[in-house]
Amino acid sequence: MDATTFILFGATGDLAKRKIYPALFNLFIDGKLPQAFSVFGLGRRELTDETFRANVGQALRSFSRREANDDEAVSRFLSAFSYSVLHIDREDDYANLLRLVEQREAALNAAPNRMFYLSVGPEFFTTIAANVKSSGLGSADGWKRLVIEKPFGHDLQSARELNEQLSRSFEEHEVFRIDHYLGKPMVQKLEILQQANPVLQALWTNRHIANVQITANETVGVEERAGYYDHVGAVRDMFQNHMLQLLMMLAIHLPNNSTSDDVRLRKKKVMEAVVPLPKENVALQVIRGQYAEGTIQGKPVVGYKSEPGIAETSTNDTFIAARLEIDDYFWRGVPFYIRTGKRMAEKSTRIVIEFKEPLKQPALALDDSKTPNLLVFEISPNEGITLQLNTRDPQQKDEFKPMHVNFHTSEQDVPEAYENLIGDALRGDPTFFSHWDEVELAWKWVQPILDAFAENLVPLHSYAAGSYGPAASDELLAKDGYRWRFDAEPEQPNETKAGENYAYHANH
Ligand SMILES: NC(=O)C1=CN([C@@H]2O[C@H](COP(=O)(O)OP(=O)(O)OC[C@H]3O[C@@H](n4cnc5c(N)ncnc54)[C@H](OP(=O)(O)O)[C@@H]3O)[C@@H](O)[C@H]2O)C=CC1
Numbered sequence: 001m002d003a004t005t006f007i008l009f010g011a012t013g014d015l016a017k018r019k020i021y022p023a024l025f026n027l028f029i030d031g032k033l034p035q036a037f038s039v040f041g042l043g044r045r046e047l048t049d050e051t052f053r054a055n056v057g058q059a060l061r062s063f064s065r066r067e068a069n070d071d072e073a074v075s076r077f078l079s080a081f082s083y084s085v086l087h088i089d090r091e092d093d094y095a096n097l098l099r100l101v102e103q104r105e106a107a108l109n110a111a112p113n114r115m116f117y118l119s120v121g122p123e124f125f126t127t128i129a130a131n132v133k134s135s136g137l138g139s140a141d142g143w144k145r146l147v148i149e150k151p152f153g154h155d156l157q158s159a160r161e162l163n164e165q166l167s168r169s170f171e172e173h174e175v176f177r178i179d180h181y182l183g184k185p186m187v188q189k190l191e192i193l194q195q196a197n198p199v200l201q202a203l204w205t206n207r208h209i210a211n212v213q214i215t216a217n218e219t220v221g222v223e224e225r226a227g228y229y230d231h232v233g234a235v236r237d238m239f240q241n242h243m244l245q246l247l248m249m250l251a252i253h254l255p256n257n258s259t260s261d262d263v264r265l266r267k268k269k270v271m272e273a274v275v276p277l278p279k280e281n282v283a284l285q286v287i288r289g290q291y292a293e294g295t296i297q298g299k300p301v302v303g304y305k306s307e308p309g310i311a312e313t314s315t316n317d318t319f320i321a322a323r324l325e326i327d328d329y330f331w332r333g334v335p336f337y338i339r340t341g342k343r344m345a346e347k348s349t350r351i352v353i354e355f356k357e358p359l360k361q362p363a364l365a366l367d368d369s370k371t372p373n374l375l376v377f378e379i380s381p382n383e384g385i386t387l388q389l390n391t392r393d394p395q396q397k398d399e400f401k402p403m404h405v406n407f408h409t410s411e412q413d414v415p416e417a418y419e420n421l422i423g424d425a426l427r428g429d430p431t432f433f434s435h436w437d438e439v440e441l442a443w444k445w446v447q448p449i450l451d452a453f454a455e456n457l458v459p460l461h462s463y464a465a466g467s468y469g470p471a472a473s474d475e476l477l478a479k480d481g482y483r484w485r486f487d488a489e490p491e492q493p494n495e496t497k498a499g500e501n502y503a504y505h506a507n508h
């Protein structure tokens, strides 16, 4: 790997502690960091290098998936770290940083390849990019990359402005927009599963698929993020980015041996084919909800409006469900239902593919007792794949009974999303980052929803914390003759485990 200087804005912040340092440490343990690698942590706080390293060490002990108990390894890792005070709007601080970075690169005899990671509020993105350029930190003698956290804009217009301003300092191929859902191992497997399995390729069309359900439910509420969340809501926080990225990843059809350009081009094509939703129709296809008080895992919790920092009058959405269609050769006529919410019954991110019923034959009198075939991708917190098949009920021989074939990854030690993504960015692989074209198309699709919410054209349904969202979300599917699958008690009468014989065996 190329020698790299990793320049971290927001080095004293929450994300750096919880995700970035642990990710770098685990990459280090796996030998996936460049040989010549330095980290410059930046913030306003006055810290010595020693205190900074001690803080990073503490973060590893608290948050690393692998225990940081090998002192020798930890101290080798930390030796790459130093800290500088930098106020984002002070140009002199960038000049000072450049001097330190050049000294360090000279000491390591390393090429000036620099990765600028912006783990700071979005209001700082353009100032940093401009100052990096004007200070000469982006050296012409090496490569430069900008890793940028969400949110990328607040709406279509602000996202376009942000992109235009960033593009004055960084070219598109140098910008790595993080969407951590794209770093989740199961999401990264979606394309390979399809490409490597002709059986899935054959099924991946409207001829066989009745509908697709994409869910990201959380049990947590707004937590300490009222100031941020009350201005964005579920639609901006989760739907415009993570949920639409899941849709694109699921719906793409890729040629074998596809490149990162193929992935991006085809994701863009999917997004272009999503049927636009005019503002007047939003209420027909989108359900907006806000959690009321309820019970989560046996504990009573307050409603959204009683959360610290949230006004009694807030109309912010903490839940959204939407029905979309992709008007292309593969997906025409297949509804995609997407939902995400806070304070839901369970923490689960999953994609359910519901297959069509076979044509009914008069000889098969028992058709109505069958449940549809389902293919379920469990993305998090558990990772796995479940196939729901019909089998004969051994007790009631006249009836069918659903059986589940489960493939759950037994690996305890899978890399975290941030590890995958930071590793990719260090290698310069943009496959699992959001290209501007996708971001813009996603905002374009979502903008009428934002407008309709702002103009109160869509009812705000209340739902009890600990439920699966408002009843209207169930009705959205019921209108098409479907229901959300895999909610509540997982229907798992006959379960097989990875490593066993998968075929029709459990109780037989
Ligand atoms: N935390 C999370 O789980 C997630 C965060 N994000 C995004 O990551 C980014 C960072 O979030 P998070 O770490 O939680 O934020 P924090 O508020 O915890 O940290 C902010 C960081 O920015 C630095 N900072 C703030 N103002 C300035 C300034 N004027 N000059 C220099 N440095 C400054 C602070 O350093 P100091 O105080 O020393 O100046 C601190 O290191 C945000 O864009 C957020 O949306 C995205 C997904 C999840």
Ligand SMILES: O=C1O[C@H](COP(=O)(O)O)[C@@H](O)[C@H](O)[C@H]1O
Binding pocket: 216, 218, 237, 238, 349, 380
């Ligand atoms: O980006 C965000 O994601 C988290 C949920 O992430 P997950 O990996 O735990 O599913 C969400 O809680 C947060 O509000 C949002 O900003």
